[in-house]
Amino acid sequence: MADSENESRSSRDRILIAAATMLGENPAAQLSVRAVAARAGVSTGSLRYHFPTQRVLLDTVLAGIYDLVAPGDPIHDRSIPARDRLVECLRQVLAPVEVGERAREAWRKTYESFLASEPTSAAREAHFAMARQAQQRVEYWLSALADEGALPDGDITRRARFLNTVLNGLSIERALPTKESVLQSETDTLYMAVDSVLSPPPTQR
Amino acid sequence: MADSENESRSSRDRILIAAATMLGENPAAQLSVRAVAARAGVSTGSLRYHFPTQRVLLDTVLAGIYDLVAPGDPIHDRSIPARDRLVECLRQVLAPVEVGERAREAWRKTYESFLASEPTSAAREAHFAMARQAQQRVEYWLSALADEGALPDGDITRRARFLNTVLNGLSIERALPTKESVLQSETDTLYMAVDSVLSPPPTQR
DNA sequence: ACCTGAACACCGTTCAAGT
DNA sequence: ACCTGAACACCGTTCAAGT
Numbered sequence: 001m002a003d004s005e006n007e008s009r010s011s012r013d014r015i016l017i018a019a020a021t022m023l024g025e026n027p028a029a030q031l032s033v034r035a036v037a038a039r040a041g042v043s044t045g046s047l048r049y050h051f052p053t054q055r056v057l058l059d060t061v062l063a064g065i066y067d068l069v070a071p072g073d074p075i076h077d078r079s080i081p082a083r084d085r086l087v088e089c090l091r092q093v094l095a096p097v098e099v100g101e102r103a104r105e106a107w108r109k110t111y112e113s114f115l116a117s118e119p120t121s122a123a124r125e126a127h128f129a130m131a132r133q134a135q136q137r138v139e140y141w142l143s144a145l146a147d148e149g150a151l152p153d154g155d156i157t158r159r160a161r162f163l164n165t166v167l168n169g170l171s172i173e174r175a176l177p178t179k180e181s182v183l184q185s186e187t188d189t190l191y192m193a194v195d196s197v198l199s200p201p202p203t204q205r
Numbered sequence: 206m207a208d209s210e211n212e213s214r215s216s217r218d219r220i221l222i223a224a225a226t227m228l229g230e231n232p233a234a235q236l237s238v239r240a241v242a243a244r245a246g247v248s249t250g251s252l253r254y255h256f257p258t259q260r261v262l263l264d265t266v267l268a269g270i271y272d273l274v275a276p277g278d279p280i281h282d283r284s285i286p287a288r289d290r291l292v293e294c295l296r297q298v299l300a301p302v303e304v305g306e307r308a309r310e311a312w313r314k315t316y317e318s319f320l321a322s323e324p325t326s327a328a329r330e331a332h333f334a335m336a337r338q339a340q341q342r343v344e345y346w347l348s349a350l351a352d353e354g355a356l357p358d359g360d361i362t363r364r365a366r367f368l369n370t371v372l373n374g375l376s377i378e379r380a381l382p383t384k385e386s387v388l389q390s391e392t393d394t395l396y397m398a399v400d401s402v403l404s405p406p407p408t409q410r
Numbered sequence: 411a412c413c414t415g416a417a418c419a420c421c422g423t424t425c426a427a428g429t
Numbered sequence: 430a431c432c433t434g435a436a437c438a439c440c441g442t443t444c445a446a447g448t
Contacts, residue, residue, distance in 0.1 A: 011412075033441060043414045045444085050412090054441065104320045111316045114381050115309045124382040131383070161390050162397045169374030176319050177329040178336070185366050192367045196401025216431075238422060248433045250425085255431090259422065 012050045014040040019061040027129040031058065059143055066140045075144045082150035083198055087190045089141050093134070093167055094174070099182060103175035131164075138163050142197070152200045159197045166193040217255040219245040224266040236263065260386060264304065267388040280346045287355035288403055292395045294346050298339070298372055299379070304387060308380035336369075343368050347402070357405045364402045371398040 018040035022029045029035075033054060037047045051057035066073065074080070074088045097103050113123050138160040145151040170189060174182050223245035227234045238259060242252045256262035279285060279293045302308050318328050343365040350356040375394060379387055 030440095032439080034439090044442090045415065046413050048442070052442090101323070107316070107320050110381075111312070111320065115312050115316065118306070119382055127382045128384055131381075158390070158393050159397070162394045165374035165378060165394050166371060167374070168377050169370035169372070172373050172377050173370060176315075176336075177324055177332045179333055185363070188363050189367045189370050192364070192401060196397060196404075199401075199404070235421095237420080239420090249423090250434065251432050253423070257423095 011040075011042055011046055015042060015047055015050060015057070016061055016064060019057060020065055023061065023065070027133055028125060059139075062136050062140050063143065066137070073141075073144075075141045078148065082145050082148075083191065083194050086141060086145065086194045086198070087187070090138075090163065090167060090190055090194070091187075093137070094170055094186070097171050097174055099174050103171070107172065107175045134164055134167075135160055145198075151198060163193055163197060166190070216245075216247055216251055220247060220252055220255060220262070221266055221269060224262060225270055228266065228270070236266075263386040264388065267386065268304075280349045283353065287350050287353075288396065288399050291346060291350065291399045291403070292392070295343075295368065295372060295395055295399070296392075298342070299375055299391070302376050302379050304379050308376070312377065312380045339369050339372070340365055350403070356403060368398055368402060371395070 015036060019031055019036050022031060022036065022039060031054070033044050033047055036057070037044045040047070047057070051060065074092075075085050077085060080088075097106050113119065114127055119127070135157075139156050142151055142156045142160055146156065166189065170182075170186055173186075220241060224236055224241050227236060227241065227244060236259070238249050238252055241262070242249045245252070252262070256265065278297075279290050282290060285293075302311055318324065319332055324332070340362075344361050347356055347361045347365055351358075351361065371394065375387075375391055378391075
């Protein structure tokens with residue numbers, strides 16, 4: 001790699017490293033232009049030169065983190081249809097929840113921390129961080145599909161929010177009593193949610 | 206009502222009306238302090254006096270809108286687009302859940318009955334009945350829309366199940382701590398879910 | 411090509427001062 | 430008690446100017 005190329009990357013990389021570090025220190029960190037630029041030791045203008053919007057910066061740094069953390073993420077396996085991959089990823093979010101008694105155990109913790117009484121501000125912060133991470137994870141998957149053209153144009157944030165709500169619903173349903181096996185209708189529901197996200201919006205008025 | 210009380214309310218009401226109007230004109234409107242204050246013809250300080258944070262203002266105006274808008278079962282009111290009617294019905298399911306402390310209260314009951322420990326068979330039966338009723342209610346709405354041709358052919362049961370999962374997700378999210386107002390993204394999510402149900406299935410590869 | 415930093419047009423919140 | 434509007438401490442983005 002040529003020297004000039006190396007030099008040209010150092011500033012961009014310092015920005016990415018600074019942002020990733022800040023996110024590591026506090027997953028709920030705000031990553032404002034000035035905060036990241038200061039941490040990286042560059043100007044806001046330089047940051048904007050490399051990352052035209054904050055959203056682009058955020059996406060880039062998260063992609064970096066998740067690529068590092070989950071290189072075998074099934075979202076990248078193009079031998080499988082996009083919808084199946086996304087369903088698989090969402091299913092993996094649900095997997096640790098388990099079913100029945102184990103699922104109740106998980107929700108018991110949630111209950112005691114956030115529902116039993118007015119949560120402490122520390123508990124609130126912790127929940128913000130968790131929710132934000134969940135949101136970012138789904139956004140990462142959607143971004144990956146968007147990159148390969150499998151996702152119609154549109155706001156990724158709101159579609160990720162939608163999928164997370166579905167995940168929350170499925171998660172609580174795993175813990176509540178049910179007549180039939182949850183897991184069967186769960187797959188069906190996941191595919192409905194994923195299809196609605198992967199399909200072009202209704203050609204509405 | 207005393208004159209002084211009347212006078213004291215007019216400014217607060219103007220703020221609420223201004224905010225509601227702006228939201229009516231554009232549901233994605235930003236409702237900044239200055240924009241609402243200007244529209245209401247009051248100062249930012251006055252707005253802050255009545256509504257200590259933007260979050261409080263947002264919650265208040267949205268609660269007012271829903272209370273005003275949801276008196277009867279609107280599924281049969283063909284003067285309104287099918288999707289709006291269905292969203293409205295689903296919103297009415299959510300309405301009694303309330304937000305924040307009240308929502309936690311509702312989930313506390315659910316927790317104690319079904320999650321705290323292995324539920325008694327009586328509790329299980331009770332939950333089956335509730336879940337079945339919820340399912341039937343949504344199925345009823347979907348059938349009504351199918352009768353008038355507003356719903357594509359297909360299995361109503363699974364689509365109702367899907368919508369109920371979304372409702373469960375939204376319901377638990379009302380009780381958990383959130384950074385922004387839940388109610389705004391809630392509408393968005395409801396429309397996404399409803400559109401996916403009302404749209405013909407993706408023309409599959 | 412890359413970078414600087416001032417400037418712009420916004421935020422939400424606070425607060426001394428008025429009535 | 431209610432209201433004003435300036436001030437504060439932030440945002441993200443733009444851009445003329447430098448190297």
